[in-house]
Amino acid sequence: MTVVAERVAKLRSLMAEKGIDAYVVPTADFHQSEYVGEHFKARKFITGFSGSYGTAVIAKDDAGLWTDGRYFFQAENELKGSGIRLMKMFVGDTPSVTEYLADTIPEGGKVAFDGRVLSMGEGQEYEEALAAKNIAIDFSEDLIDQIWEDRPALSDKPAFFLEEKYSGESTASKLNRVREVMKENGATVHIIASLDDVCWLLNVRGDDIDFFPLLLSYAIVKMDGVELYVDDTKLNDQIHEELAKNNVTIHPYNDIYEDIKKLCSCETALIDPMKMNYALYKNIPCSTVEAANPTILMKAMKNPVELENIRKAHIKDGVAITKFMHWVKTRYDKETITELSSADKLTSLRKEQEGYIRDSFEPLCAYKDHAAMMHYSPCEESDVKLEAGAFFLNDTGGGYYEGSTDITRTFVLGSVDDQMKKYFTAVVRAMMNLSRAKFLYGCYGYNLDVLARGPIWDLDLDFQCGTGHGVGYLANVHEPPTGFRWYVVPSKNEHHQLEEGMVITDEPGIYEDGQFGIRIENEFIVQKGVQNKYGQFMHFETITFAPIDLDGIDPEEMSKTEREWLNNYHKDVYEKISPYLNDEEKEWLKGYTRAI
Known part of the structure; x- marks a missing residue:
């Protein structure tokens, strides 16, 4: 029996004592935060799944973990031996958590959870879904706390x-x-x-x-x-x-x-x-x-001081990313570089930037097939060496007094085959298509998402996650109320029209299980354009500046307009970033921002 299976058995023993038919463990603290402190990682404790999104349900004779497409591959690996089934959200006939509970729990049974870690809206959904079978809800039970003997204490760090x-x-x-x-x-x-x-x-x-x-x-x-x-x-x-x-x-x-x-x-x-x-x-x-909390929209629409600061933060971050790309691509075949050591290197380069506070989320440095897991983060057990003939995906960010950043670049190590280049080019085209959008005020993210997915859908492929999300100012790196996806997910709280001053990511990708993953991510600011008899036109201002690896680009797959956009973008990258580089790095950057 695995450690996780033993924990589940202890939980079931407590459930039996209290007459509980199913116990729900979401990924949350007392504040519905997306990422939580160590004290609150109860779902990871009871399942072994380390992803940032998911809900566990432990029933008397069954157990499931609900998570989305970003984590299917990762969850399947981490749940092995636990006795917990992966429930693939938004796929086929997978029931929701409430549907599962309503079908599984007997008439007059009891569902329990710690009401402090479940949202009000979710709790109301449980009430509605379970009422027909007269299933009781007990929201006062923190059963995980009773079996988690060495649970970390609440943080006492200074503000x-x-x-x-x-x-x-x-x-x-x-x-x-x-x-x-x-x-x-x-x-x-x-x-x-x-x-x-x-x-x-x-x-x-x-x-x-x-x-x-x-x-x-x-x-x-x-x-x-x-x-x-x-x-x-x-x-x-x-x-x-x-x-x-x-x-x-x-x-x-x-x-x-x-x-x-x-x-x-x-x-x-x-x-x-x-x-x-x-x-x-x-x-x-x-x-x-x-x-909705009025502060949600207020903080999403950044003021002029915040926007000017954020632009400065992105120049600092672009310098760190460019130096990192140079370091990886010129040294991976000369010395031992692994996923973990590369993450440490990138953090050290960010620390060199004035105003740096911390990384804005856990670095996702994924080589080869690891990158097929959209949110893979390396650990000592999974760490691998970088070698030629594969993609190396880096989704990272920095937290500065001037704001938070979120950037993804996929590097080509050595040479890759024509199909991989075709896919890489499609992802770059997808990112560019959305960033070049001009639209009328009143559009939502789901009105524009097809612009990014088009080049990827043309290949009969898709990525099972949103295309982009709002970014907070030294706060949550995933910030509502706006994002890009082709379908509405109520729990994501992304149903607000695009407003001037919002900062949003643009990060399409292609992920082939067991082979590779590609993602290219820039951030932009929503800006007002021309206003005329047709309405208020809007557009995006790109604020991320770091080279896109030309070793993965097939120019024949791009239109003239797309090549012009990339060339102009790379010209801006060189002008903004090169003053902060040494001579060797500057000469290298010339080559990786050349016109194609």
């Missing part, structure tokens, strides 16, 4: 204040804007449980989640002040002073669950079903208004 020269807007201004939206919704209080929204609103950042500089906290915004729930020992004097200016009162982190019960019944609370946990929602005693 820092993000000055206005970086944020571009004072906390007072942000609070005024939020209160105006509260008034429009007839709300007297606004409960915020999502970390990036609290941190953006109060201009604070922390160190409580790997890679994401966020602070474990909750906030209740009132018309005359703010109640902030946080570990006060993390806050320095500057933060205390800034919070005091805005009448922010500090309370212990976990006190919110009892304090929320004390809200006056005369109040009306504005809450976001996608951004609040189920347990917190069930404790609210007053009437509620359900709407």
Whole structure:
């Protein structure tokens, strides 16, 4: 029996004691964060699956892990020997978690979970799906905590204040804007449980989640002040002073669950079903208004100071990536370079850049067949040496005071066959097609996604994930409410039209299981163009500058317009990046930004 199988057996024993038919373990902390601190990695603990997205259901005689196409290959490998089945979301007749529970649990049975790690919206879906069979829901049970003997403690790392020269807007201004939206919704209080929204609103950042500089906290915004729930020992004097200016009162982190019960019944609370946990929602005693947190759209539409900072961050990041590409392509066949050592090298190059804080997410450095797993991240057990005749995919990002970056480049090591070049060129064309888009205001990401998928669909291929996502400013690297995909996934919270100032990625790819993976990713800013009798035209400003490996390009597969775009892009890359390189790197970059 594997370690994971033993853990599942212990969990089932506890379930039997408490009369529980199925226990649900999502990938979340108390704030519905996409990535979580070590303390909250309960789903990884009980399944062995290390991907960033998925939900486990442990029933009496069955167990499943639901995840999406990014992780199918990885999950199949990591679940071996666990007795847990892979449930491929959005594929064929795979039931959803709620459909599975409704079909599997007997009449009058019981489903349990820790209500702090399930969203309010999900909890309501469970209620609706299970009511017909009179299945009880127990949201007070953290059973994982009872079997996780060496569970890591909550983070106690210090926070820092993000000055206005970086944020571009004072906390007072942000609070005024939020209160105006509260008034429009007839709300007297606004409960915020999502970390990036609290941190953006109060201009604070922390160190409580790997890679994401966020602070474990909750906030209740009132018309005359703010109640902030946080570990006060993390806050320095500057933060205390800034919070005091805005009448922010500090309370212990976990006190919110009892304090929320004390809200006056005369109040009306504005809450976001996608951004609040189920347990917190069930404790609210007053009437509620359900709407998206107003901070979501506010922080997605970057202000001029943030945008100028973000452009600077991307130049710094482009320098690091270009130096990294030169290092890999000139040395992989002369010395031992592995996936892990290359990730360390890239982080060290980013650290050389002024204003660097940390990587913005876990580096995804994937060689050859590993790159077919869309979100593969190397570890000591899987680490391999880079050799000629294959692709090497790098999806990484840097967190700077000037903003966060997300960039993917796929390098050609040695020579590859004509089909691989054809696929590589198709991915580059896909990325370019979307970045060149001109469209009318009011378009959503799913209106434009076909521009990126077209060159790949022409090959009767597809990639089983979105094409792009919003990027936060020193916050979540995956930021709603806008992204690119051809279908709507409600849980992704990406159904908002493209607005001026949004920063979004463009990252199509091709992934062949057991062979290779290709992804090319740039970021751009949504900009206004011409306004005339037809409406407001919009376009994208590319802000990522690093060479695209010409060793993978077949110019015959590209149109004249596409070649011109790539040549102009590479001209910009050389002009912006070369001043920061040494002579050898500069000469090398000339070759990899040459006109084709």
